[in-house]
Amino acid sequence: MSDQPLNTVGKSELRRDGLSHVTGKTQYIDDIQFPDMLYLKMVRSPLHHARILGIDFSEAEKVPGFVRAFTYKDVPKNLYTILCLIGVGPDEEPVLAEKEVLYKGEQIAAIVAQSEEAAIEAAARVKVDLEELPAVFDVEEALKPGAPILKPWGTNYFVYEGHPFRRVRYGNIEQGFTQADYIVEGCYEPKPIEHAPLETTGCVAKPEANGRITVYTNTQALYFSMDNTALILNVPFNKLHFVGGTVGGGFGGKVDVIVEPIAALAAMHTGHPVKYLYTREEEFHVSSTRVAYRIYFKDGVSKDGHIVARQVTSYADSGAYNRHTPYAVTKHAANISGPYDIPNVHIDAHCVYTNRVPTSAMRGFGVTSASFATELQMDKIARKVGMDPFEIRLLNAYRNGDMRPYQKVVGDATLVEVIQSAADMAHHPLGERFQAMNSWDRANSPARPEPVSAQKES
Amino acid sequence: MASKIVTFTLNGRETEVMVKPLTTLAKALREKLGFTATKCGCYEGNCGSCTVILNGEPVLSCILPVEEVEGQNVLTLEGITPTEGLHPLQQAFHENFAVQCGFCSPGMLMISKALLDKNPHPTKAEIAEALSGNLCRCTGYDPIIAAVQQVAAGSNGNQGGSHE
Numbered sequence: 071m072s073d074q075p076l077n078t079v080g081k082s083e084l085r086r087d088g089l090s091h092v093t094g095k096t097q098y099i100d101d102i103q104f105p106d107m108l109y110l111k112m113v114r115s116p117l118h119h120a121r122i123l124g125i126d127f128s129e130a131e132k133v134p135g136f137v138r139a140f141t142y143k144d145v146p147k148n149l150y151t152i153l154c155l156i157g158v159g160p161d162e163e164p165v166l167a168e169k170e171v172l173y174k175g176e177q178i179a180a181i182v183a184q185s186e187e188a189a190i191e192a193a194a195r196v197k198v199d200l201e202e203l204p205a206v207f208d209v210e211e212a213l214k215p216g217a218p219i220l221k222p223w224g225t226n227y228f229v230y231e232g233h234p235f236r237r238v239r240y241g242n243i244e245q246g247f248t249q250a251d252y253i254v255e256g257c258y259e260p261k262p263i264e265h266a267p268l269e270t271t272g273c274v275a276k277p278e279a280n281g282r283i284t285v286y287t288n289t290q291a292l293y294f295s296m297d298n299t300a301l302i303l304n305v306p307f308n309k310l311h312f313v314g315g316t317v318g319g320g321f322g323g324k325v326d327v328i329v330e331p332i333a334a335l336a337a338m339h340t341g342h343p344v345k346y347l348y349t350r351e352e353e354f355h356v357s358s359t360r361v362a363y364r365i366y367f368k369d370g371v372s373k374d375g376h377i378v379a380r381q382v383t384s385y386a387d388s389g390a391y392n393r394h395t396p397y398a399v400t401k402h403a404a405n406i407s408g409p410y411d412i413p414n415v416h417i418d419a420h421c422v423y424t425n426r427v428p429t430s431a432m433r434g435f436g437v438t439s440a441s442f443a444t445e446l447q448m449d450k451i452a453r454k455v456g457m458d459p460f461e462i463r464l465l466n467a468y469r470n471g472d473m474r475p476y477q478k479v480v481g482d483a484t485l486v487e488v489i490q491s492a493a494d495m496a497h498h499p500l501g502e503r504f505q506a507m508n509s510w511d512r513a514n515s516p517a518r519p520e521p522v523s524a525q526k527e528s
Numbered sequence: 529m530a531s532k533i534v535t536f537t538l539n540g541r542e543t544e545v546m547v548k549p550l551t552t553l554a555k556a557l558r559e560k561l562g563f564t565a566t567k568c569g570c571y572e573g574n575c576g577s578c579t580v581i582l583n584g585e586p587v588l589s590c591i592l593p594v595e596e597v598e599g600q601n602v603l604t605l606e607g608i609t610p611t612e613g614l615h616p617l618q619q620a621f622h623e624n625f626a627v628q629c630g631f632c633s634p635g636m637l638m639i640s641k642a643l644l645d646k647n648p649h650p651t652k653a654e655i656a657e658a659l660s661g662n663l664c665r666c667t668g669y670d671p672i673i674a675a676v677q678q679v680a681a682g683s684n685g686n687q688g689g690s691h692e
Contacts (some may be wrong), residue, residue, distance in 0.1 A: 084622060091619040091630030094565020094605040098631060101564040228572060268569040268631040268665050318567075318631030319665045350570040 087316075098318050099288045100347055101270040106272070108137055110346040111189035113179040113196045114356065115171035118425040119167055119205040119218060122169055122198065125179055129195040137189030137340055139196070140180040142166040144302035145335060146235050151392045152327050153171055155297055162221060163391040163428075165302055165331050171200070172220055172390035173427050175356035178326075182336045182344060183299055205425035209385035212424050220390065220423045228388065228396045236403040238417035240475035246379025246414025250370025254451050257366050258443035262359035262387070269318020271357055272347030273329045275337035283334050284311045290324040299465035302331040303338070308332065322431035326358050358430035361395050362387040365443040367404070370414075375457045375465050379414040382406045384443075386421050386429075386436075393430035396421050401436035404476050408444035409485050410466040415475035460493045464504045469512060483509040536597045539565070539607025554578045554589035557604060565605035565634050569663070576662030579635040580604050586642040605634040608641060613657075616640055616682070622676040622678055628666035635662050640676045649680050 089095040113125075127139045140147045142164055149161040167178045178198055183189035204218045208336055212226040220226050231235045247253065273287035289295040289312075296312040303309075317324055321450075333346040346358065363386050370379035384406060388395035403419035446467075452459040467485040474480060486509045493500050529549045536543055538561070545560045554571075559581070563683040566589055569575035573591040579651045580589045590611045614622065615655040617637050627633045636659065643650055643658040650658070656669075664672065 082625075085625065085627065087630065088625075088627055089614075091627040091633045092568075092614065092621045092637065093609050094634045096630050097564070098567065100568060101558070103559060266665055268575060268629065268663060270569070317629060318569075319629040322666070350572060350574070388682075473646040 082438050088138055096316055098269050099274060099345075100269070102274045102286050102345070104274075104276060104343040106341060107343040107345055108182045108184060108336070108340060109186040109189040109499040110180055110182050110333055110344050111186075111193040112177050113181065113193050113198060115167065115174055115176040115178055115198075115200070117200055117202050117205075118174045118207075119173065119203040119220075119300055120171050120200040121203060122167060122171065122178065123201055124199040126197040126199070127179075129197065130181060130192040133183065133188050133192040133195060135184035136192045137182045137184060137342075138336075139192075140166065140182070140332065140336060142168045142180075142301050144339070145302060145331070147302050150298060150302050150327075150331075152294065152298060152325075153392065153394065153397055154301070155294060156397070158392065158396055163393075170203075172423075173425055175352075175427060176390065177332070177356075180332050180336060180346075182340060185450075207408045207423060207424050209362075209387050209420070209422040212422050213385075213420070217439050218425075220425070226423045228392065228399070228423075230396075230400075230421075232260070235418045235420040236400050237419075238317075238403050238414070238415060238475050240406070240416075240473075240477075241379075241410075241414030243379055243381050243414050243416035245411050247330060247368075247381075249372065249378045251373040252371045252454055253371045254371055254447070254454050255367060256369075256447045256450055257364065258442075258446055259364050260360075260362065260439040260442050262362040262429060263425075263432060264354055264359050265319070265321040265323030266353065267317075267319030267321060267323055269322055270348040270350060270353040271326075271329055272345065273333050274343055274345045275330070275333040275342055276343035277337050278311075282311050283337055284313060285334055287312060287314045287330055288317050288320075288324055289316055289330065290320040290322070291327075291329070294325065295327045295330050298327040299331045299334055303335055322360070322435060323353075323357055324432045325354055326428075328357075355439065356427060358389070358393050358428050360432035361398055361429040361435060362426075363402070363438065363439045363443070365439070367443065367447045369447065369451060371451050371455060373455065375451075375455045377410060377412045377451065379416075380407050380412045381416045383417070384419045384440075386415070387426060388421050389426040389428035390423060391428040393428045394435065398436035400433070402440050404474075405437045406440040406444060407475050408441070408448070409468055409483075410444075410448075410463075411468040411472045412466070412475070417475070458500075460489055460498055460500060461504050464489050464500070464507055467509075469505075469509050482492055486510065532595070533623065534594050534598050536594075536599060537601045538588060539603060542615055549595070550593050552590055553580065553587075553594045553597055553602070555677075556594040557589065557602075563604055563606055567631055567634050569574045569631060574663075575632070575635075576639065577632050577635040579638045579662065581642050584642070584645060585638050603638075605637055608637070615641075616679045617644070617675070620678045621672070624671045624675040624678065626668060626671040626675040628668050632662060632664045632666075636664065636672055640672075640679075644676070644680060650676075655680075 567577040569577040579589040
């Protein structure tokens, strides 16, 4: 450690946006107004799954203040997937629905009007002719033969490098089970959660004299939004100027790119600033939620509390579209074996499409659900073996130098010390040998079974 | 229906605003008068962000037609912010990290001021009860309560817009 005095570490620094917040001077999206601003409201699907036979705008056009309607035909590159920027594909979510809607609340047509009231009225008068189709709401049902197929590639799952699910293979799971004294099974179902930020998702897109569009947005992912918007509008990135950074609560709910592309398109076509801000009802009904999972565990455990084999089959409900869930499932697969050194691991993590509202990022997405399930399972194992729940975790905790199932050597382990501190703070007594453990060696841990073979698969 | 002019006292100043019938106080303040410190998280009276003080009583401005305040006294966050420095509640919110995303803060400050104006030394339970209609999704309720307690502890009983 340096002897240099620390100026900031160990001290509380006041928030740099605090003064602006307590005086109400922070500018959020709904605070932005322009005299010639138009308001955008969506025509949404009232059904979970339907074929679109026709759209009739004739009554909407009669509403005083109506400016124009937009359908998928107006969107230069209507199909996108947010994570195309990191190589995820294929494009599968429409900005505005084309032939089919896959969830209740899906965007079908955008109405732009001179007042918010007129936009609401006009959107309500749009007649959409829909033919209802069978819907599927359960991840395992969606994978069964005969389930309604939602994706043009003919299945209801995301494809990971040619595989129908994200796989992790380490050691030999079957031989691992033969070494076990107990088999402990469990099923865990973390549910979808709405982020419900106090400020709803929204943006204002404003055409500038130089031909650029300025987009004021409360996105959590400014460049992600800008790049996706440019791709969707088929314009060079430098045609767009995104202004953001102030987010009235996000929690992962504002990393999707939903409002900006269509608002920017409407601004380009009308020549006016356009505001598209979710109502509270929309925020609850149509914004992405946290991913729901169904997670099956089968663990092989020895009498002394070592986990010798862990097999997990997990189904993530992506809802109708990708959003950030294919990526979440990869993180989920990497973390579902927990921060534990398990010699034989077999993970199948499915990213499944259903007719539910799309799911996406939320606070540690993919990992939080994995930790929830893993730690409930650890408690279950502790009860089965008759061990203290702190001590069974200390026994199995990974140490520096251990190999993770996804073939990465642990170099920054602190789990043993964290559990010891937690036990101390909770006044939970630990056995002497558990107090003496550390993350750097296994001196106080009994020998553990080695992986059955160093088999390595992709 | 024809628009009408509503006259009321806003932060100590006589104010006129021309509105369509049933325009809410929040919309009139924010969109007609440019007083945007008052926030709207739901526009349906559920989240408390739009809380302002009407004749000393906290009200949800997003569901109150502005015609209802004709001739009356409305106080918003702009009205308690001194020309220099901060109101003791603003100072305490800032110092206690009672603001995170900041969106609920104006409502939290106004409901807290309404409480302290009536009850300068509330118990923690009374503070929690007063704030119970105001949502903070960043879930920073403890620092908010601590900030109000700090002001109450140092309070001389006069929170009427002055600062020390």
